[in-house]
Amino acid sequence: MSNPRGKLARLGSRAVPRHTWKAEIEWYKQNFHGFLHISLLGPIIVIFLTAPYVIARQNTIIMAITWGIIGGFSITIGYHRLWAHRSFSACLGIRIALAVVGAAQNQWPILWWVKHHRAHHKYTDTDQDPYNATRGLLFSHIGWLLGLNENSWGPVDVSDLKKDPVVVWQARLYWPIVITVGILLPGAIAHYGWGDWKGGILYAGLARIIITQHITFLINSVAHAPWAGTQPYSASTTARNIPLLAILTLGEANHNFHHVFPADYRNGVNWNEPDFSRWIIWLWGRLGWANDLNIASPFEIERARSNQLKGRTERQRDSHEDIQALSKLPQISWEDFRKRSDDANNLTCISGVIYDVADFMDDHPGGRDLIQQSLGKDATDLYHGSHLHSSHADDILKGLQVFILEDSGH
Known part of the structure; x- marks a missing residue:
């Protein structure tokens, strides 16, 4: 199972691609x-x-x-x-x-x-x-x-x-x-x-x-x-x-x-x-x-602005509080997650945390179709891979947490 703390650690870890003039000229030629x-x-x-x-x-x-x-x-x-x-x-x-x-x-x-x-x-x-x-x-x-x-x-x-x-x-x-x-x-x-x-x-x-x-x-x-x-x-x-x-x-x-x-x-x-x-x-x-x-x-606008103004110490404190909040979530197995998802078709998993996204699908900037691709699945790579989400997106996600996966993994 993915470590739930990974959700906090992986943000910002993706390297910014570097492009040299030689590579750019070759791009235009091709x-x-x-x-x-x-x-x-x-x-x-x-x-x-x-x-x-x-x-x-x-x-x-x-x-x-x-x-x-x-x-x-x-x-x-x-x-x-x-x-x-x-x-x-x-x-x-x-x-x-x-x-x-x-x-x-x-x-x-x-x-x-x-x-x-x-x-x-x-x-x-x-x-x-x-x-x-x-x-x-x-x-x-x-x-x-x-x-x-x-x-x-x-x-x-x-x-x-x-x-x-x-x-x-x-x-x-x-x-x-x-x-x-x-x-x-x-x-x-x-x-x-x-x-x-x-x-x-x-x-x-x-x-x-x-x-x-x-x-x-x-x-x-x-x-x-x-x-x-x-x-x-x-x-x-x-x-x-x-x-x-x-x-x-x-x-x-x-x-x-x-x-x-x-x-x-x-x-x-x-x-x-x-x-x-x-x-x-x-x-x-x-x-x-x-x-x-x-x-x-x-509220969401002000929260985004407030998060951007926070200093490093405050962000570290918030990360610690997030980890504590995750530890209080009820645990379910991977099999139970899949069964619940099949029944309701509204759950997704990111870094070991289960989210109920039913009320958010129509508001997602990437479109409803993108979230539907993640239902009943481990969407960790989808969330952290192609697009570096903002702290505001993370805050929205926190409000959708419902379960955490058992340590037995999947």
Whole structure:
């Protein structure tokens, strides 16, 4: 049987992977992705070559900025909070609008975007994280796309998206939407509005797409950089809160909060954690266009913040108290655990401790499917292996303890 004390000892034991420049160059050589190079770098070259001959008119620039902000919200609210994390639900009209405007930002279909983002949360800062921040700023910002290798991503469940007709429809018509809504529509508006179709296509189309892309990419790179921001909720990942970047990214750079509470429709709750996307979702909720707005309890938020503020001595004392609490749990055999699990289908074992996860399955950031894989099994490797859980996650787990395995083992 696993030692229950192992739950406390193993946290933080996993080594951070190291990547040399030689290894990175070899990675890009082996995984060079020509289409993504053209898609990401080609428009920059076009703008550089043609901008000197196309005057940037005031109306066109205002439209580009406005269209860029609307497009940014389609990513933060739609791609990210609605589809990637299911932090709220929305009516059909809102979902279609978010899917169309989101596609016009050329950040690829919802299904693909969510796949890499869920892998990022499930395998943060490991080699199975698509934009692993431990590989440096270049890789986490854009290198993971220029040297794309989807086989290196950790597996995730996206079956819920494959059942969403809006997601399926958007994937099928993705490129026609990018061209018509993302590039031609701004050109048409500028042409019929003030006779500037070239500027509309160049600045409100191509340039706006590039800028929106890289603002989103800043969340993957700068919001995980060791020299940036703060970690008020957890230091178990590289994610950080950066208020100024949060303004630019419409709330997304309150990233330390988000990694601890990914299912919360808000990315921050304090005045110094600005989140414009949150208030739009809240307004839609008041209007009846969005519902099931998921929030973390104030108690859990404060507990995460408190744990992060604790000193080393306090954490050691808590570890001792945890071990004492484990010793007071009723003991059961492995056979009894399996029988109880078969009867109720709600128990899992981690490091010799049995947890009742019935009420937590729908709230788990990795999805209900991930927990279901562990029911009736020893999930020690699953919990401690691919993702280094935060102290907040450990606190939640403590509240689910019901038994401890007998020393006879299994």
